[in-house]
Amino acid sequence: MPARRISRSAMPIRDPQTNLNTTSNVSHPTIVAMDPSENDDSAVHSQLCQHLRFLYPNADTERLADQVIAIFDDFNSQTPLPLHQLWSQEDCLLITYGDSIIDRDTVPLETLQQFLTEHLKDSVSAVHVLPFCPFSSDDGFAVIDYNEVNPKLGDWSQISQISQRYRLMADIVINHVSSQSQWFQNYCAGVEPGASYFMEANVGDDLSAVVRPRASPLLRPTETASGLKHVWCTFSHDQIDLDFRNPQVLMEFLKIIRLYLQNGVSIFRLDAVGFLWKEPGTNCMHLPQTHEVVKLIRTLTDAFAPGTWLITETNVPNHENLTYFGNRNEAHVIYNFSLAPLLVHALLTGKTEYLKRWMMSMPPAPVGCTYLNFTASHDGIGMRPAEGLLSDEEQLQLVETVGRFGGRISTRRTADGGQRVYELNVALFDALKGTIDGEDEWQVERFLCSQTVMMGLEGIPAFYIHSLLATANDQAGVEATQHNRSINRHKWDWQELQQRLGDESSVHHQVFGELTRRMQLRRRHAPFHPNATQFTLQLSDAFFAFWRQSTDRSQSIFCVHNMTNTTQELRLSDLNLISTDAWYDAISGRRFDEQTTVLEVTPYQSLWITNR
Template sequence: MPQAEHSSSHGEYRPGLSHRVAQQLSVIYAGGEISPQMEALAVELLDIMRLDDDMPQPDPQINHWDQRDALMITYGDSIQKEGEAPLQTLKYWLDHYADGCITGVHVLPFCPWSSDDGFSVIDYLQVNESLGDWNDVLAIGAKYNLMGDLVINHCSSASQWFANFLRNEEPGKDYFATASPQDDLSLVVRPRTSPLLREVEAIDGTRHVWCTFSHDQVDLNFRNPEVLKRMVEIVRHYLDNGVRIFRLDAVAFLWKKPGTSSLNLRKTHEVVRLLRTLIEHARDDAMIITETNIPNQENLSYFGNGNEAHCVYNFSLPPLLVNTLVTGDCFYLKQWMMSMPPPQHGTAYFNFIASHDGIGLRPAEGLLSDEELQTLISTMRRFGGHVSYRALEDGQNKPYEINIALIDALQGTTAGADEYGIERFICAHAIMLGLEGIPGIYIHSLVGTHNDQERLESTGQNRAINRHQWQLKELEAQLGDTDSDHAQVFSGIMNLLSIRQKQSAFHPNATQFTLHLGSSLFGFWRQSSDRRQSIFCVSNVSNEPEYLQLTDINLIEAQDWSDLISGEDCNKQQMLLEPYQTVWISNRRDHR
């Protein structure tokens, strides 16, 4: 593939795609100097991705989303029907219950795996036969924006790659990160308490492999360009099979260097930039989202300069929002909101308040005080939750995440459980759906699934408490019973989604400003890009009725204002908000 030279409309020289890729590779592997080896590797990567050297650079400021977009997060087998592949059952459920309000689906790892419910991948190029096959994946991707996990930091010790590593054979010979017990690893940041290094016996002697997460999840060695090539092959395969959004799992830990934290290193960021270059040239509406469960400012760094992730998980939102609703005080949430920069066009926040893991506490570091965190943890324990820990440099363990179903996390306040659980739960989603960004709703939040204590006890894994598996017939019965918690939650969230997707002021990149309405009323203002629609989003986050003084939010008197949710007229002095009631006060109701 020869290197091409191009001229822009101004006539200046613009190198071809292979040159741009070679530049990125040189930062990763050659100290920034483009060598013949880097040029040759660039050509190989373009061949793998089936890219031409003269392809134009995609516009990084194009938004591949709007207010109609919302994703559901689910395991491939969260809904099951006897005698049917779970991926087929999942598509059936989406088509019959969520079509029109859910535009995308994140199917958590669907490859063969050995542990961690899919995040210890045995073979990236196969679909777990217990879920279905690639045709089932393609069928979902043909109708919904499909997010797939690129488990990029590590793979399973049961993989063929690792077996070959132990035998010193290809492919796999130098695919895994190793270190010496004598290396300075004291600064390495990890989310687990197990030993970092695992001793294994290889054909050429004892090796110590690097295991950020568990000893079954062995970290890949990106110092070896062959590992990068294998990942690019996997990306191409996923694109061919309907994946449009690539979730880079645990990518912050990717590059290892003894004597450092081995977290968020420069070369890690450059690998993200390289993958973006390749992916967006292969499909101009494809997206990268980085899964970086780390403190807030570090997380935001994965936007780069509009040249890394299209989206970053808004990891600080879940702990701050849950804290707000169980304390009845929005101070910390409001303080954080005011510090968040508006994402530039071409990038967006991925908002979520529940996931398959838990409520991460690292993203709350520096945002919630230690006392506030301890109160939150003790409250969640009273509501049936568990706590997972990580190891610190001094050998101490620190809470890393709270494992609990969100509906149970919000069953009460710090004073205990009360009768406002469903209202509080719907309020949490109303707040999330109003915020700038793209919403992601975990399936067990969408249908109000409670703590699965039986699954937790049978697996011994804290995270299993929020990974229930529904039988389709049982779930349909619950959703058909209008008196059930599940039906009330589902209809409430779907109604909010239906309203949201019609409002131009709820575009993920529309203007947002935080309102100052006291500790019990959390509010923010959204405005559409054409400035024609304004929405004042206000939620009573307490268990007492609160008056909203409409004069405090500066409604323009010449316009008619109404609440999009209740339909109530807002052209008056004040509104009484019941406990956990949300209003979306708008000067117009868009019907896009």
């Protein structure tokens, strides 16, 4: 067996009788009324003071810590869950907008619940409902009011209902707010709350090193009661960056987290958190204060809502992304951003070298941490995480190929004033309709292979709803909004979707049915625990393969994927299967006997070869 990763097989498995994430009976952090006579928050208070002293060295940190504790004054400090109970192989996440499926007779959040109940109750354990607050742009990421649910989607009761059956993941859009928010209106008027909440800069400040995900001007001139100001806009001029150097901004977001906990949210996605703290003259990315804010939030959720997961959204090169595990005291989960561009590249070119090289360089997640594996999202396929992994020529080839399949690109501005590709905007199903040589007949098989790779890897798989549904590029959506990202944000009519899923000849039926079958298979196999041992296998260049072993060492699964459009031969002897065990492919059900020495692996076929 190739020796790459340090085994964690001594780590105990979660007792299935106390599984916290089964779809039938999800257990969430319990909110308990606090009895001051029975509860001592001194340890939490002391830890908060350390965080706050680092962030605000000139402030009265004792008073600030008291203010934080008061926000959670009706929560009891509780014992954090054992690290091995945070997740299991049964965990699988759905990513969706609240209105990705619409029915004219029902509010969208109720339609979403109906879809989950009828089609996914045995397949997913968690649901990420993308921003559900009132907003002014960016499909929810320019929040007007964090305390309200967008009435076009539903209300807090529907949010809470979803959380009763599934772990509910929500966005904390923490870097910026809408220009239409009351905070920003107050800023312009010079009144609190808001007058001191936003990041300002002077036109002459040295901002040349600031990392941007957009090509628009960084500063927005704004007339205020105090005259003309220039406010910081990392993303767009409708998304105004907050100034966390003011501790009251932090307090506002802690109140939002408390509200979300009370409504059933148990997974927090800290959106664009890497940009949070700004210091002119720096690149304003991943500054030490940003990491300290994440640590502070982690301290609070561990103390008052144990079992809550923090996920940091940092669409950046891999080495930067990994820093958000901290010393196991920041994010529980980080996105595996490099997976999507490398996997798409491998499937379009038939070359696995870049994917294998990245896989072999990835460290095992620290105990109590894991990766969130995804291949598509509401944003597109980020290309920054491929920097340093794919050459410029390989990236250009990827861009050109996806462009031929109807995809588009978004760019970012570099420090030298130039532009680079920031993301590919495309529906993943259409991105895989062919190879660098053009379209072919293997689109469904190639797409299923991409999702099966994701399901097998160390970490928790996350399916974007339009991947599950094999949704094509929404070119009409792009024309309507004039935004490239709309290409992968289609809104399905509920009746039409039901018809497509029920039609056996429909590609949507075929893909959805097979993916959910494999999702359910995955849940039954302990080697797919998010922290189970993983080794990269060195087979022929046509194969991307890895070995997973359950944490008690009783079961192995060899995940083998033909990444080409030609049939390949696989010698079982190359896998070093233990001869005393009976082996079979969990996906096809095919069993292997002593006479089986060579397998014919068809284009884009995936195998889960296991001994149990």
